[in-house]
Amino acid sequence: MKSLAELEAIRNRAKGNVTLRKDDHAVRVVVGMATCGIAAGARPVLAAIMDEVAKRNLEHVAVTQTGCIGVCRLEPIVEVMVPGEEKVTYVKVDEKKAAEIVSEHIVNGRIVTKYTIGAAE
Amino acid sequence: MREISLHILDIVQNSVVAGATRIEVFVDEDIAADRLTVEINDDGCGMSKDFLAKVIDPFTTKRTTRKVGLGIPLFKNAAESTGGSFEIQSELGKGTCVRAVFGYSHIDRQPLGDMADTMLGLFTSYEQIDFVYRHKVNDKEFEVVTADLKAVLEGVSFTAPEVYLWLSEFLKEGESELN
Ligand SMILES: Nc1ncnc2c1ncn2[C@@H]1O[C@H](COP(=O)(O)OP(=O)(O)OP(=O)(O)O)[C@@H](O)[C@H]1O
Ligand code: FES
Ligand SMILES: [Mg+2]
Numbered sequence: 001m002k003s004l005a006e007l008e009a010i011r012n013r014a015k016g017n018v019t020l021r022k023d024d025h026a027v028r029v030v031v032g033m034a035t036c037g038i039a040a041g042a043r044p045v046l047a048a049i050m051d052e053v054a055k056r057n058l059e060h061v062a063v064t065q066t067g068c069i070g071v072c073r074l075e076p077i078v079e080v081m082v083p084g085e086e087k088v089t090y091v092k093v094d095e096k097k098a099a100e101i102v103s104e105h106i107v108n109g110r111i112v113t114k115y116t117i118g119a120a121e
Numbered sequence: 122m123r124e125i126s127l128h129i130l131d132i133v134q135n136s137v138v139a140g141a142t143r144i145e146v147f148v149d150e151d152i153a154a155d156r157l158t159v160e161i162n163d164d165g166c167g168m169s170k171d172f173l174a175k176v177i178d179p180f181t182t183k184r185t186t187r188k189v190g191l192g193i194p195l196f197k198n199a200a201e202s203t204g205g206s207f208e209i210q211s212e213l214g215k216g217t218c219v220r221a222v223f224g225y226s227h228i229d230r231q232p233l234g235d236m237a238d239t240m241l242g243l244f245t246s247y248e249q250i251d252f253v254y255r256h257k258v259n260d261k262e263f264e265v266v267t268a269d270l271k272a273v274l275e276g277v278s279f280t281a282p283e284v285y286l287w288l289s290e291f292l293k294e295g296e297s298e299l300n
Contacts, residue, residue, distance in 0.1 A: 002291040007273050010284055014277045035192040038131050039122055047238045050245060051289070054282040063280070065246045067138065 025062035027106055028081040029053075032069040040075035041094060048098040049078070053106075061106060074120060080105055089117040124234025125159065125223070128196045130242070132161050132219055135192060137247055139165025139217065144243075145253040148236065150225065152259055156205075157223040157230065164216040173211050196221055203227035237292035240265065244288065245279045256299060263295040 031037070031046045046065065053061050069077045074091035078101065081087050088111055090101055097115050104112050113119055122128050129146060136144045141163035149158040168176065176193050197207040200221035211217040223230050240254050244267055252267045270279075270288075279288060 002287060002294055004273055007270065007284070007287055010281075010287055011274050011277045014281045014283060015275070033130070033134060035131050035190075035195065038127050038134075043127060043130060043235075043238060043242060046242050046246075050242070050280075050285065054280075054285040054289075057282045059282065063246075065134075065242070067134065 026060040026083055027058075027062070028079075029061060029063045029102075029106070030066050030079040030081070031063070032067070032075060032077040032079075033065040034068040036072040037069070037075040037077065040072075042076040044095050045076045045078065045093050045098045048095040049102060052099050052102040056102070056107065058102075058106065071117075074117065077117075082106075082109075090115045091117045091120045122195060122199065123231060125157070125199070125231050126234035126236050126239045128192075128199060128221075129159060129161065129236075130239045131192045132196055133243055136161065136163035136165050136217065137250065139163060139167070141165035141216070141250060143251045143253070146240070146255070148233065148256045150233070150256075150258045152225060155225045157225050157233070159219075159221045159223075161219045162216065163218075167213045167215050167217055168211040169213050173209060177209060193219075199223070199231060203230040237289070237296045241289055241292050245285060248279050256296065258299040261299050263299055265292070265295070 029049055031042055031049065033042050033046070046063070050063050053063055071077065071091070076093045078090045078093045078098065079087055080090070080101065088105065090097070090112070093101070093115065101112055101115065104110050122131070133144060133146065143164050145160070145162040147158070147160040151158070176190060177197065179190065179194060193209070200207045200223050203224040204227055205222040205224050207221045209217065209219050236256060240252070244252055252265070254265045256263045274284065277284060279285060
């Protein structure tokens with residue numbers, strides 16, 4: 001069973017590192033979580049992105065949720081914001097695509113064009 | 122929605138938008154009583170009586186000024202179609218309590234679904250909010266009070282990679298021990 005003692009040890013290790021403050025995050029990933037997004041499968045997408053970010057130890061990435069992004073039929077929608085670059089909107093995202101977006105776009109810096117809103121329209 | 126937990130996620134988003142600083146989520150599976158009860162309490166901005174009536178039954182009123190919300194009517198319908206009940210108590214400036222009761226063995230009852238992932242997403246996305254989560258299955262109970270975890274973490278974020286992975290495991294273990 002996971003224990004609070006374990007969590008304390010993790011805290012001590014984390015405090016040893018220089019951890020970033022929330023507003024220092026360079027890359028932002030936003031997942032649309034209005035009713036329509038949730039119904040279309042946004043929760044596993046959010047979980048997949050957070051898992052991937054944690055496992056790869058990407059401390060410069062902030063993952064957040066938002067409400068209505070405005071295009072129900074293209075949900076789940078994920079937006080990626082890299083400083084100095086235009087926002088990229090990915091549509092009809094699933095868990096697999098989500099992991100690919102993290103590894104390709106965020107880690108390798110290559111936009112996954114085939115999943116973007118431009119490719120879908 | 123395919124799962125009750127997705128309704129829960131959706132209804133909690135309302136509490137977040139309402140500016141809640143504390144949100145309680147209770148799930149009670151009482152098989153002897155053939156009931157599954159979901160309760161979500163918040164200390165957000167609340168709603169007036171008139172507004173609440175429109176929110177619960179948006180199709181009986183002509184609203185042209187804004188899009189009709191779907192979250193609450195969907196949740197109400199899901200509960201009532203299992204022979205259960207649905208109610209909201211809300212007070213402007215105080216907060217809101219949403220309570221849905223499902224017929225446990227009713228053929229139309231959706232599965233509860235993944236509560237661990239639901240709560241993990243909420244805890245980490247809305248870290249500034251204090252959540253109390255309690256899940257009961259008959260006489261077994263799993264409770265998480267995020268304020269207690271924050272006290273241990275002394276400012277280290279839920280989204281710090283190791284913390285996040287711990288939290289994910291912690292929730293999965295707690296949930297699996299209920300069954
Ligand atoms: N906990 C709450 N506290 C205060 N106001 C609330 C709360 N829950 C709902 N409301 C009000 O009721 C409205 C309708 O909620 P509902 O979830 O049905 O739709 P919505 O959130 O507007 O849109 P969506 O279809 O994305 O859920 C909200 O827009 C909000 O004004
Ligand atoms: S209601 Fe569907 S994207 Fe806004
Ligand atoms: Mg809503």
